[in-house]
Amino acid sequence: MSRDISRVIPGFPLALGFTVLYLSLIVLLPLGALVWQAADIGFARYIVIMTGPRTLSAFRITLTTAAAATVFNAIYGLALAWVLVRYEFPGKRLLDALVDVPFALPTAVAGLSLSALFASNGWFGAPLAQLGIKVAYTPAGIACAMAFTSLPFVVRTVQPVLEDLAADVEEAAATLGASDGRIFRTVILPAILPAFITGSALGFARSLGEFGAIIFIAGNLPLKTEVVSLLTFIRIEEYDYPAAAAIAATLLGLAFLLLLAVNLTQLWQQRRYGLAK
Numbered sequence: 001m002s003r004d005i006s007r008v009i010p011g012f013p014l015a016l017g018f019t020v021l022y023l024s025l026i027v028l029l030p031l032g033a034l035v036w037q038a039a040d041i042g043f044a045r046y047i048v049i050m051t052g053p054r055t056l057s058a059f060r061i062t063l064t065t066a067a068a069a070t071v072f073n074a075i076y077g078l079a080l081a082w083v084l085v086r087y088e089f090p091g092k093r094l095l096d097a098l099v100d101v102p103f104a105l106p107t108a109v110a111g112l113s114l115s116a117l118f119a120s121n122g123w124f125g126a127p128l129a130q131l132g133i134k135v136a137y138t139p140a141g142i143a144c145a146m147a148f149t150s151l152p153f154v155v156r157t158v159q160p161v162l163e164d165l166a167a168d169v170e171e172a173a174a175t176l177g178a179s180d181g182r183i184f185r186t187v188i189l190p191a192i193l194p195a196f197i198t199g200s201a202l203g204f205a206r207s208l209g210e211f212g213a214i215i216f217i218a219g220n221l222p223l224k225t226e227v228v229s230l231l232t233f234i235r236i237e238e239y240d241y242p243a244a245a246a247i248a249a250t251l252l253g254l255a256f257l258l259l260l261a262v263n264l265t266q267l268w269q270q271r272r273y274g275l276a277k
Contacts, residue, residue, distance in 0.1 A: 035249055041242040049246045057223045058231040059250075065139050065227070066207035069146035074200045077154025084155070085162040099156070102149045107212030114145055115216045137219030142227060145213040150203035157199030161192045194266045201262040205255045 041049075049055060084096055102110065118125040118135040125136055135141045165188065173183045211229040218225040228251055235244035 031252065035252075041246060045242065046246050049243045050250060054222055054226070055231065055247060058226050058228045058247075061139060061142065061224075061226065062208060062228045065143040066146055066204055068143040069150060069207050070200055070204040072143075072147050073151050073154050073203050074196070077151055077199065077203075078158055078196060080151075081155045081158040081162055085159060099152050102152055107149060107210065108216070110148055111145060111213040111216035114141070114148065114213065118144065118217065136217055137221070137225060139225060141217040141219075142214055142225060145217050146207035146210055149210055149213050150206040153203040153206060154196070154199035157195045157202070158192055161195040162188075165191055197265055198262055201258055205258055208251060208255060 080099070084092065084099075115122075115136055117123050118128070118141055120126065120129050120134075120136070122136075125134075128135060133140075135144060169187055170183055173187050178186070209229055210227075211233070214227055215230055218227065218230070220226055220230055228247060232244050232247045232251075235241075235247065
C-alpha cells in the first residue's frame with residue numbers, strides 16, 4: 001500500500017505558513033526596508049548619488065573584478081569538479097573537503113591570509129614582485145579574494161550533475177566515432193550547462209557583495225581599489241543613510257536581475273532539452 005510522502009511532515013497549510021513567515025521575517029522584511037529607505041530619497045537625489053565619481057568608480061571596480069573572478073572560477077571550478085568526479089587518486093576526499101573551506105572560513109580571516117600571502121614580502125607576493133607584478137592593494141587582489149570566496153558555487157553545482165551523468169551515453173558516442181572534444185561539446189556540456197551557468201552566476205552575485213575578504217587586500221583607495229560594499233559601509237559610518245540605501249538597493253537590483261536571467265536561461269535550456277528528447 002503506497003503512502004503519501006508529503007504527509008510525513010505537518011499538513012500543507014501549517015508547513016506553508018511556517019515557511020512564508022520565516023521567509024518574510026528573515027529575508028523579505030529586511031529587503032523591503034532597504035527598498036523603502038532607498039525609495040524615500042527621491043529619484044533626483046538617487047541619480048545624484050549614483051552618478052557621483054566615487055560611486056561610479058566603485059561599481060566599475062566591483063563589476064570588473066567580479067567578472068574576472070567569475071571567469072577564473074568558471075574554468076577552474078569546472079576542471080576541479082571534473083577531476084573530483086572522474087578520477088580516483090590519493091587525497092581525493094581531502095581535496096573534496098577543501099572545496100568547502102571558503103564557506104566555513106570567516107571572510108575576514110581569508111582576507112588577512114590573502115593579504116599576507118600576496119604582500120610584497122609574502123610567499124606569493126615576493127616572487128611576483130620580482131617579475132613586476134603587484135597583487136595586494138590592486139584590483140588583481142580584489143579579484144583574487146572574490147575568486148577564493150565564490151569558487152565552491154561552481155564546483156558544488158556542477159559536481160552532482162557530472163556524478164548523475166550516465167556513462168553509457170558517452171560510450172555510445174565514442175562507439176559512433178566521436179572524438180573526446182565532440183563528446184564533451186555535444187553530450188556532456190548540454191547536460192551540465194544549466195548547473196554550470198547557475199554556479200557561475202551565484203559566484204558572480206556573491207562576489208558583488210563580498211566585503212570581509214576584500215577590505216584587507218584591496219587597500220581601499222577611493223577611485224582605485226574601493227568596492228561597492230565598502231563604500232556602502234563608509235556611507236553608513238558617515239551617517240549618510242540615504243546614500244548607503246541607494247547604493248545597496250542598486251546592488252540588490254543587480255543581483256535580482258542576474259538571478260532572473262539565470263532562471264530564464266535554465267527554463268530555456270529545459271524546454272530545449274525536452275523538445276530534443
